[in-house]
Amino acid sequence: MKAFGLGQARSVRFTAHVDTFRREARAAILHAARSVPLPQTVIALGHAWVLGYGAWLITQGELGVGALVAAMLVVNTLVLRIEGIGRLLQVIADARSSAGRIWEVLDAEPGIVPGRGRLPEGPLGIRFESVSASPLGDGGIVLHELDLTIQPGEIVALVGPTGSGKSILTGLLPRLIEADHGAVKIGSDEIGWHDVRGLELSDLRRRVHVLPQESFLFSDTLAANLRLTAPDADEEALHQALDRAAAGEVFARLAEGFETKLGDxxxxxxxxxxxxxxxxxxxxxxxxxxxxxDATSALDAVTERRAIENVRTLRRTGDKPVTMLIVSSRLSTILAADRVLVLAQGRIVAGGTHEELAADNASYRALMGI
Structure with a gap:
């Protein structure tokens, strides 16, 4: 707002909203004041009716002062109880209206229905078989008959022009988005390939993790943010994860270590x-x-490459290999991958190492500016 000089315009807009709220609130109060039901008015004036009629009976010698006082006490008790019942009925009416809207949400059937299968233990790869996806549901196909296979432990870079469907492709893996046609499969040649539609969502999303460009950190300590994915992790495991992500120097600069508040x-x-x-x-x-x-877009080339190489080390050292699909348009990221896939017009139109694509594919050279 400061950079574009919008302060005055936004102040005027906010003032208009406040004036509208004040006007509508005043109208609501006036409407409520004019709409007091007649029975409620009669009940509220019960004291006056009893006092007036009782005074007339006293003048006629038909009622004593003590009886009038007792009658007034009875009326006072009844009025308070009846008004309470009236307020309760109003609350119940409001609650029924609100509950109706809440139940509409609770009764809505989820668009993505989880399966019952679980992935076998072992390294996992990715396979797309003739996958088409139209996430907006308007018939506009973004991915069309897409086929690709990434073997377990492989590091693959995915590149493509803006709007080619790279983020949609990544959302299909943990079923954040559902494919319209074809099959998205997780597995390997050894343990078999399993369609994600038949898997439990909790198990699938535990084994397949998607990190978007705009990642979210909560207003909590560093340790609490890290332990979101591993609640039982000790400090040694936290240190190891930070080192693998090339974030050791970030931790070293935090005065309170893992107890540092990161802010909203x-x-x-x-x-x-x-x-x-x-x-x-x-x-x-x-x-x-x-x-x-595009989750490393804010990193310099050296730090980014170090982080990717640390993940690659998991495969070389005999630990569990991690399969990586990296969506990026940066040459430094692509050079760290085992091979590169080019996405265009909803399909994988080329694949190979950077050197092969740079030598043989004109569209890839144009995309990368080389």
Whole structure:
């Protein structure tokens, strides 16, 4: 707002909203004051009716002063109870209206129905078989008859022009988005390929982790943010995850260590620091498939390459290999991958190493500006 000089315009707009609220609130109060039901008015004036009629009976010698006082006490008790019942009925009426809207949400059938299968233990890869997806439901196909296979432990970079469907492709893996046609499968040649539609969502999303570009950090300590994916992780595991994400120096600069408050959305950190913390959290989840949807865009080339190489080390050292799909348009990221896939017009139109594509594919050279 400051950069675009919008302060005055936004102040006028906010003042207009306040004036509208004040006017509508006053109208609501006037409507409520005019709409008091007649029975409620009669009940509220019960004291006057009893006092007037009782005074007339006393003048006629038909009623004593003590009886009038007793009658007034009885009326006072009844009026309070009846008014309470009236307020309760109003609350019940409001609650029924609100509950109706809440039940509409609770009764809505989920668009993505979980399966019952579980993935076998072992390294996992990714396979798309003739997958078409139209996430907006308007018939506009973004991915069309897409086929690709990523073997377990492979690091693959996915590139493509803006709007080609890269983020939609990543959302299909943990079933954040549902494919219209075809099959999205997780597995390997050894354990078999399993359609994600037949898997439990909790098990699928535990084994397949997608890290978006705009990762979220809560207004809590560093340790609490990291332990979102691994509640039982000790400090040694936290340190290891930070080191693998090339975030060791970030931790070293925090005066209170793991107890440092990060602020809402990680406001106390820079963009690159937030991305490294989120990458460490994703690695701490110990997923078999890690998808980075431009999740290292704020990192410098050296730090980014070090983080990717640390993940690659998991395969070389004999630990559980991590399959990585990296969506990026940066040459430094692509050079760290085993091979590159080019997405265009809803399909994988080319694949190979960077050197092969740079030599043989003109559209890839144009896309990368080389």
């Amino acid at each position: 959305r990680g406001v106390t950190l820079s963009g690159g620091q937030r991305q490294r913390i989120c990458l460490a959290r994703a690695l701490l989840a110990d997923a078999d498939v890690l998808v980075l949807d």
